[in-house]
Amino acid sequence: MSVTAARGFAASGVSAGIKDSGAPDLALVVNRGPSDAAAAVFTSNRVQAAPVRWSRRVTGDGALAAVVLNSGGANACTGPAGEDDARAMAERTARALCVAEQVAVCSTGLIGVRLPMDRVTAGIDTAAAELSEDGGESAAIAIKTTDSVHKTAVASGPGWTVGGMAKGAGMLAPGLATMLVVLTTDADVSAPALDSALREAVRTTFDRVDSDGCMSTNDTVLLLASGASGVRPDPAGFAEAVHGVCLDLALRLVADAEGASKEIEVRVVGAASEPDAVTVGRSIARNNLLKCALHGEDPNWGRVLSAIGTTSAVFDPDRIDVSINGVRVCRDGAAGEPRDKVDLSGREVTVTVDLRSGDASATIWTNDLTAAYVHENSAYSS
Amino acid sequence: MSVTAARGFAASGVSAGIKDSGAPDLALVVNRGPSDAAAAVFTSNRVQAAPVRWSRRVTGDGALAAVVLNSGGANACTGPAGEDDARAMAERTARALCVAEQVAVCSTGLIGVRLPMDRVTAGIDTAAAELSEDGGESAAIAIKTTDSVHKTAVASGPGWTVGGMAKGAGMLAPGLATMLVVLTTDADVSAPALDSALREAVRTTFDRVDSDGCMSTNDTVLLLASGASGVRPDPAGFAEAVHGVCLDLALRLVADAEGASKEIEVRVVGAASEPDAVTVGRSIARNNLLKCALHGEDPNWGRVLSAIGTTSAVFDPDRIDVSINGVRVCRDGAAGEPRDKVDLSGREVTVTVDLRSGDASATIWTNDLTAAYVHENSAYSS
Secondary structure: OOHOOOOOEEEEEOOOOOOOOOOOOEEEEEEEEOOEEEEEEEEOOOOOOOHHHHHHHHHOOOOOOOOEEEEEEEHHHHHHHHHHHHHHHHHHHHHHHHOOOEEEEEEEOOOOOOOOOHHHHHHHHHHHHOEEEEOOOHHHOOOOOOOOOOOOEEEEEEEEEEEEEEEOOOOOOOOOOOOOOEEEOOOOOOHHHHHHHHHHHHHHHHEOOOOOOOOOOOEEEEEEEEOOOOOOOOOHHHHHHHHHHHHHHHHHHEEEEEEEEEEEEEEEEOOOOHHHHHHHHHHHHHOOOHHHHHHHOOOOHHHHHHHHEEEEOOOOOOEEEEEEOOOOEOOOOOOOOHHHOOOOOOOEEEEEEEEOOOOOEEEOOOOOOOOOHHHHHHHHOO | HHHHHHEEEEEEOOOOOOOOOOOOOOEEEEEEHHHHHHHEEOOOOOOOOHHHOOOOOHHOOOEEOEEEEEEOEEEOOOOHHHHHHHHHHHHHHHHHHHHOOOEEEEEEOOOOOOOOOOHHHHHHHHHHHHOOOOOHHHHHHOOOOOOOOEEEEEEEOOOOEEEEEEEEOOOOOOOOOOOEEEEEOOOOOHHHHHHHHHHHHHOOOOOHOOOOOOOOOEEEEEEOOOOOOOOOHHHHHHHHHHHHHHHHHHHHHHHHOOOOEEEEEEEEEOOOOOHHHHHHHHHHOOOOOOHHHHHHOOOOHHHHHHHHHHHOOOOOHOEEEEEEOOEEEEEEOEEOOOHHHOOOOOOOOEEEEOOOOOOOEEEEEEOOHHHHHHHHHHHHHH
């Protein structure tokens, strides 16, 4: 269902020949209205790809007519020529669709290499001709890079729907580290309300997926509202639906992380503040030694404590508790329950840290570190 | 030569049976004076092992009679009982040597497990009986954990000597991530002068080795001065010698990093400030994607830019230059010289980043990320 689950949208995905493999590599998502309200969140990396710079500009007024997306090339670190290419993609899309030039551009693939613009522009024309209200799946497939599966999600409220697609292999992938997400809804929601719902949802979902600590130059999350349902949703219910779709897609990214053998949920509770909980969670999620240990099915709580100790969060080292898959292996900062009680044979791992310093909490999702990760990311040349 | 290169010191290393393998695991370094001046730098991890807490207390007044070190157990995250064990090691050493209880304690090995104190105390007695002015090598050998070689260095000035030993496998090792360093000198230097020379040397050497971003609970660097040469050295010359020995030992740690196939020097120049240069250097050195790429001999400058972009350092993304092994593969934030000109077949790699925002610079040393690293750190159970 993807981006065409909500009424008022058409989409398509085609093989433009950007990828040598001939796999689908160009997608369009068009908002047929009546509303063109939109919101966007971009990577906080200060090195930003040309399509991010372009899309940030074009979404500034809270309206989008369409989105053009390509895999097979990130158009990042490509200088002024790359800026021209991103603009040309938007212009070509607007012309092919006979819409205003409010077209966002999303690219993913190799960094530092220009796109084959002749193929891209021909592909845009083909994709425009193939637009369909059933094209959501095709679009989701065309934005895959190292993703093993395409990723879509849908949620509904009374009379309205939120749907979406995502690409990204848990941010474990190489120059392909990019996460691209397009959400659509037929609810009648103003741009400022879209913006607030999207930002809050991203903050506690995509922003808390930290597969390998590496941040892309191209990450983009877009939310387009057609208003085609004619329903103005309850703000809380709408925010919940957007959050639900984002969480669903985020967990699909983690589940599809390249080279990973475990999905790890790091839950930090008892923190003095939410920022403290997030900082501690990230520090644990980024600790290579711990990620290797969990890969080896070793409930190595000492590495959890080491990671916590590098943060400036509020805690007393002698009062930290750590549970791994429900077994409290560390109590008061020292050995607790016997570690051989921990069953790490499954794919899902939960590490729970109680800082015993307050009531705030946060969850970070990550993966283990494997030889396959190293192989994928060293064999790949970008 | 190690810690007994300087006059006034004796050392020993013995097999106390802490390690199941029977390899040497306990070392003593004794300052026979006439001076007992000393300085110390400890891990900034807020989760600190019991021996670190003890040694911090005992070195507070700038004097040390001796150091007792063990491998085979870190005595970290061991609660109040571990504190008692660290103190007992110091007391036993003082008694065996008939010295004041100004004895620093350094431990390395598994986290969260108590030391076999009966073996440790018996080992201290044996080590005390075997003290020798030629014992520096034995001591350096006894503090090895996953180190493939023991590490020593020496520098000299007019009439005085600085020598030292280190253990640590580039901080790439697992619960064994600890770096322990003991430096000795026969120069006649006051405790405050030792402290200032040591802090400055550590700041630009050991603190800039960032093999895997993981920081130990046990890291300790000690500098003991016997004054046995009777020479008061020129402060600048002495500081330079201490820096030289620290740099030599730090590079030996990088060269011996577990599972690594490359030694990577990240040089950041043209920074607006030294902290900016260090921040950018660390961000690059900790980027798993880049470390995989360099392992695969791929001069992936896009990943360098991605890493720089996550920092708050002063730079213009469109004015960054990156050279890899001397080839400027990125100029003005976009593709520069052809990447196939870069020869990455050797073990040594230099990544030079010019931020073109000022005159400050810094160097960070790291390693590549390899399947062997993952294997070592997932197979090992701590």
